Amino acid sequence: MNNQINKTKMPCQEPDIRNKNFIEVASGYTEEMARNEAERCLNCKNRPCTTGCPVNVKIPDFISCIKNGEYEKAYEIITQDNSLPAICGRVCPQENQCEGKCIRGIKGEPVGIGRLERFVADYHNKNFNESNKKLINKNGINVGIIGSGPAGLTCAGVLAKKGYNVTIFEALHLSGGVLAYGIPEFRLPKEIVRKEVEILQSNGVNIITDFVVGKTMTIDELKEEYNLHAVFIGTGAGLPQFTKIKGENLPGVFASNEFLTRINLMKAYKENSATFIYRPKKTVVVGGGNVAMDSARVAKRLGSEVTICYRRTEKELPARKEEIENAKEEGIVFKMLTNPIEIIPDENGWVKEVKCEVMKLGEPDASGRARPIPTGETITIEADCFIVAIGTTPNPLIKNTTPNLSINPKGGIIVDENGLTSIEGVYAGGDSVSGAATVISAMGMGKRAAEAIDIYLQGKNNG
Numbered sequence: 001m002n003n004q005i006n007k008t009k010m011p012c013q014e015p016d017i018r019n020k021n022f023i024e025v026a027s028g029y030t031e032e033m034a035r036n037e038a039e040r041c042l043n044c045k046n047r048p049c050t051t052g053c054p055v056n057v058k059i060p061d062f063i064s065c066i067k068n069g070e071y072e073k074a075y076e077i078i079t080q081d082n083s084l085p086a087i088c089g090r091v092c093p094q095e096n097q098c099e100g101k102c103i104r105g106i107k108g109e110p111v112g113i114g115r116l117e118r119f120v121a122d123y124h125n126k127n128f129n130e131s132n133k134k135l136i137n138k139n140g141i142n143v144g145i146i147g148s149g150p151a152g153l154t155c156a157g158v159l160a161k162k163g164y165n166v167t168i169f170e171a172l173h174l175s176g177g178v179l180a181y182g183i184p185e186f187r188l189p190k191e192i193v194r195k196e197v198e199i200l201q202s203n204g205v206n207i208i209t210d211f212v213v214g215k216t217m218t219i220d221e222l223k224e225e226y227n228l229h230a231v232f233i234g235t236g237a238g239l240p241q242f243t244k245i246k247g248e249n250l251p252g253v254f255a256s257n258e259f260l261t262r263i264n265l266m267k268a269y270k271e272n273s274a275t276f277i278y279r280p281k282k283t284v285v286v287g288g289g290n291v292a293m294d295s296a297r298v299a300k301r302l303g304s305e306v307t308i309c310y311r312r313t314e315k316e317l318p319a320r321k322e323e324i325e326n327a328k329e330e331g332i333v334f335k336m337l338t339n340p341i342e343i344i345p346d347e348n349g350w351v352k353e354v355k356c357e358v359m360k361l362g363e364p365d366a367s368g369r370a371r372p373i374p375t376g377e378t379i380t381i382e383a384d385c386f387i388v389a390i391g392t393t394p395n396p397l398i399k400n401t402t403p404n405l406s407i408n409p410k411g412g413i414i415v416d417e418n419g420l421t422s423i424e425g426v427y428a429g430g431d432s433v434s435g436a437a438t439v440i441s442a443m444g445m446g447k448r449a450a451e452a453i454d455i456y457l458q459g460k461n462n463g
Helices: 031-038 059-067 071-078 085-091 113-127 150-161 190-202 219-225 256-264 290-301 321-329 397-401 439-462
Strands: 142-146 165-169 206-208 230-233 253-255 282-286 305-310 333-336 338-345 351-364 370-382 385-388 426-428
Touching: 031 059, 031 113, 059 071, 059 113, 071 113, 085 113, 085 190, 085 439, 142 150, 142 219, 150 165, 150 190, 150 230, 150 439, 190 206, 219 230, 230 439, 253 256, 256 290, 256 385, 282 290, 282 338, 290 305, 290 321, 290 385, 305 338, 338 370, 351 385, 426 439
Parallel strands: 142 165, 142 230, 165 206, 230 426, 253 385, 282 305, 282 385, 305 333
Antiparallel strands: 338 351, 351 370
16 A cells, blocks of 8 residues: 555656657656556445446556556556547546545645556557457448547447447548647657557457548438448537637638647648648637647747736636646746637738736526626737637538538537437437547447447347
8 A cells, every 4th residue: 555645646747858859748657656646546346436437447456566567457458448549548538537536635635546547558559469459240230420539439339349330421531530640749649649549449340441421421421331230420510710810810820620620630840741830939829628728839849938817816727627737837828818809910900919808707697607797897919820729510511411410509419328320220329419528538439339239239139
């Protein structure tokens, strides 16, 4: 038993070094560090950490294996419930989920569950060859997955292990969805995403890229052409929202989606990249979520001074605490209670400065957070770049090309508790249902839908 109050420290690049490169910030635990941190786990009988995990990983069991040096056994336990452990160990908001329920967190820091999950996955990926795995017996039943983001990959992984012939249809040229285009290399190396996808492929998952369902084929055409017995929609929420303030169409204004896609998917930060990216000198980012932090930290690495404007206080920031701390360490300025109201151009029509209204907090709104109220006072911030990171909504393409698919007023697909849509045999999950949320919540929905698809198809096949 290790009674230390704080987590075993994770080795990281120094802030003034990492804010100039795209190398992963944290280098991960060594075996000694991992076993030391694992010894902090109390192995509680009621397992509150597992109830806090959206995919219900058996957390005390895999941590016990780490204590004993049984890292591959730990990996096997994790992947019974989680198809993407190397990814989740890096980007899950553990502080609000598994670690948020850890008993050790009452009188100190919780056990570093995410760090230990990452260690196990990285150890496996470094030391084991997936080609040596025992082949899964196939049942001859075909399932199509639309979108290769976290929901789609999870659904595919669960079904493939059950013996289904699974084909993923991905609109982009690379698989991974938001994991590939949305999360920067310094938080989630794309080699990690590629490796996790390869593991799914070793289980028999087929991936077809450059296939835009709704344009290349409709869902009905897809079902007929590929003889699909069920379909899962996991197309995410890739349609950006804008502030609709004056000047938002000026050169130098970016949706966070475009900005991050150019960087993450197309490697525009590299000097020899074929994809252009504007390299600003002074950037304003509006928003307070993880995407805003990612956009700000990327702009910093491009050589810009960066200011994040958020209309509430730091207490209400929705981004992960770790991401906020990292951004501050890297020299990003936070302007709280500040709401952009106009983007002012220079004589050439480019962004020159951002006019903001100073806010104060009032009574809670529908979200339960204090409502920001304009004070009438304004300030201006010099900038040649303005990045909008205030949220995304589901792309309407599937909705517009799929008759009888029920959609809610915010554009999300309506499903029941098992992910079933208004169309028999068609399921959905992730951000295409919930709107923009976390990777692990999307995975949880993908897993539940996979279990429901299995029950549906087994019943149909046996009937």
